[in-house]
Amino acid sequence: MSTILRKIVELASNRPSSAPGSSRNRARLAQSSLGAFERLPEDVLVQILRLLGPKDAMKTSLVCKSWKSLVSDDRLWISFLQNQSQPWESIFFAETNLRFGCPVQTFSSEVPELSFISIYSQRAQVPGALIIDGGSGYCKFGWSKYDCPSGRSATFLEFGNIESPMHARLRHFFATIYSRMQVRPSTQPIVVSIPICHYDDTESAKASRRQLKEAIYSTLFEMNVPAVCAINQATLSLYAARRTSGISVNIGFQSTSIVPILHGKVMRKVGVEVTGIGALKLTGFLRELMQQKNMSFESLYTVRTLKEKLCYVAADYNAELRKNTEASYEVSGEGSFILSKERFQTGEILFQPRMAGVRTMGLHQAIALCMDHCHAAELNADDTWFKTVVLSGGTACLPGLAERLEKELHGLLPPSVASGIRVVTPPYGADTAWFGAKLISNLSTFPGPWCLTKKQFRHKSRFNLLW
Numbered sequence: 067m068s069t070i071l072r073k074i075v076e077l078a079s080n081r082p083s084s085a086p087g088s089s090r091n092r093a094r095l096a097q098s099s100l101g102a103f104e105r106l107p108e109d110v111l112v113q114i115l116r117l118l119g120p121k122d123a124m125k126t127s128l129v130c131k132s133w134k135s136l137v138s139d140d141r142l143w144i145s146f147l148q149n150q151s152q153p154w155e156s157i158f159f160a161e162t163n164l165r166f167g168c169p170v171q172t173f174s175s176e177v178p179e180l181s182f183i184s185i186y187s188q189r190a191q192v193p194g195a196l197i198i199d200g201g202s203g204y205c206k207f208g209w210s211k212y213d214c215p216s217g218r219s220a221t222f223l224e225f226g227n228i229e230s231p232m233h234a235r236l237r238h239f240f241a242t243i244y245s246r247m248q249v250r251p252s253t254q255p256i257v258v259s260i261p262i263c264h265y266d267d268t269e270s271a272k273a274s275r276r277q278l279k280e281a282i283y284s285t286l287f288e289m290n291v292p293a294v295c296a297i298n299q300a301t302l303s304l305y306a307a308r309r310t311s312g313i314s315v316n317i318g319f320q321s322t323s324i325v326p327i328l329h330g331k332v333m334r335k336v337g338v339e340v341t342g343i344g345a346l347k348l349t350g351f352l353r354e355l356m357q358q359k360n361m362s363f364e365s366l367y368t369v370r371t372l373k374e375k376l377c378y379v380a381a382d383y384n385a386e387l388r389k390n391t392e393a394s395y396e397v398s399g400e401g402s403f404i405l406s407k408e409r410f411q412t413g414e415i416l417f418q419p420r421m422a423g424v425r426t427m428g429l430h431q432a433i434a435l436c437m438d439h440c441h442a443a444e445l446n447a448d449d450t451w452f453k454t455v456v457l458s459g460g461t462a463c464l465p466g467l468a469e470r471l472e473k474e475l476h477g478l479l480p481p482s483v484a485s486g487i488r489v490v491t492p493p494y495g496a497d498t499a500w501f502g503a504k505l506i507s508n509l510s511t512f513p514g515p516w517c518l519t520k521k522q523f524r525h526k527s528r529f530n531l532l533w
């Protein structure tokens with residue numbers, strides 16, 4: 067095998083470097099063949115190229131027309147893309163659905179013809195981006211070529227002195243992230259994800275969204291960032307689950323948003339639902355339950371850890387109460403804690419907020435209401451677009467949540483609406499939106515269709531499409 071590989075590379079390296087367009091060169095290309103390799107079946111040749119790796123495979127395409135045609139075989143480049151750190155299914159989803167920007171392209175029957183050799187080489191050249199997922203509690207940031215976010219900080223909604231104007235807070239926030247990442251703002255594009263806020267379809271909510279959006283863009287352009295994409299968290303979470311339409315449910319720090327999205331666009335006209343239960347309430351409720359049992363603990367961090375390690379959502383709350391559900395967990399520095407029914411009572415407040423003294427709809431009721439509105443709005447010929455529910459946010463990682471939601475939705479909705487409903491667990495846990503942004507930032511066409519440059523921002527030509 068090694069002699070064959072050496073021979074291929076020799077062929078590639080010995081090739082004289084005549085001008086590609088010259089007539090002599092073209093004549094030689096037309097006459098050339100695979101030579102000694104012609105006897106090998108094509109699959110074997112593709113396998114050899116696969117072993118050579120993308121760089122050397124690309125070099126062999128310089129040997130002659132026949133090698134060039136062999137090297138451009140999609141199977142070869144698909145296998146190279148499959149070896150990347152991002153899952154192949156996500157790369158394929160992004161390149162087929164997101165490469166032309168927002169609103170996303172929809173292909174009812176045929177997926178467009180893609181050349182994977184050019185997708186591979188374009189992806190290798192994309193500049194990448196700094197990604198900031200500005201959650202309502204934490205912000206996660208990191209370089210798009212990293213496997214996961216590299217740091218966390220307070221989010222811009224709560225950053226700095228909240229009395230100071232938004233513009234000054236944003237500047238302080240972005241400057242802090244750039245300094246923690248140790249990069250200069252002018253060196254790469256940025257993708258900023260923003261939690262759903264001012265979610266109504268009223269004129270004043272629109273004006274507030276526009277104001278925030280303009281403040282983010284103008285702050286970043288003042289800092290000389292070359293290209294900016296500000297996009298909402300809910301849409302990114304949907305992309306991370308390889309969907310462009312569906313209901314994105316983010317259980318955030320303070321509240322939970324239920325966002326209908328069709329072809330990548332938030333359907334504010336249909337209605338975004340918000341409930342007042344978030345991660346903070348769950349931690350607070352578990353603390354109360356532990357205090358009622360006279361359990362002593364030093365900090366809220368201990369309660370949060372126990373919530374993350376021991377809590378789950380019961381499939382049937384009343385049946386669970388009759389079971390022995392005792393389990394223990396050792397919190398470093400604090401010792402071992404034993405929880406029993408608190409383990410599923412904590413998550414139960416998502417469905418029965420009154421248990422925690424909160425007057426708001428249960429999560430299942432809010433999602434069912436949103437589905438009802440989507441169904442009634444008749445926005446699309448395909449009436450199944452809203453039947454996939456994608457969960458995101460740390461709290462959505464509670465085991466059993468997706469199954470319980472599916473069960474409750476089937477109980478609440480008429481069979482015609484309920485049939486086909488699927489609740490998807492957060493594909494990347496609390497970092498789901500960050501991974502959605504990563505999909506965009508590594509696209510072969512990035513930053514083009516997704517970002518605005520300073521000049522475009524001044525002219526605001528495509529501005530409204532990006533929110």
Ligand SMILES: Nc1ncnc2c1ncn2[C@@H]1O[C@H](COP(=O)(O)OP(=O)(O)OP(=O)(O)O)[C@@H](O)[C@H]1O
Pocket residue numbers: 200201202203204205261316317318319320321345346349370373374375458459460461462463464496
């Ligand atoms: N496995 C888990 N089970 C339960 N809760 C979890 C788990 N993992 C993380 N959490 C909780 O999720 C919360 C943080 O969630 P997240 O990072 O999604 O918040 P955020 O991004 O600030 O919120 P938002 O979505 O509003 O922007 C914390 O309270 C944490 O305890």
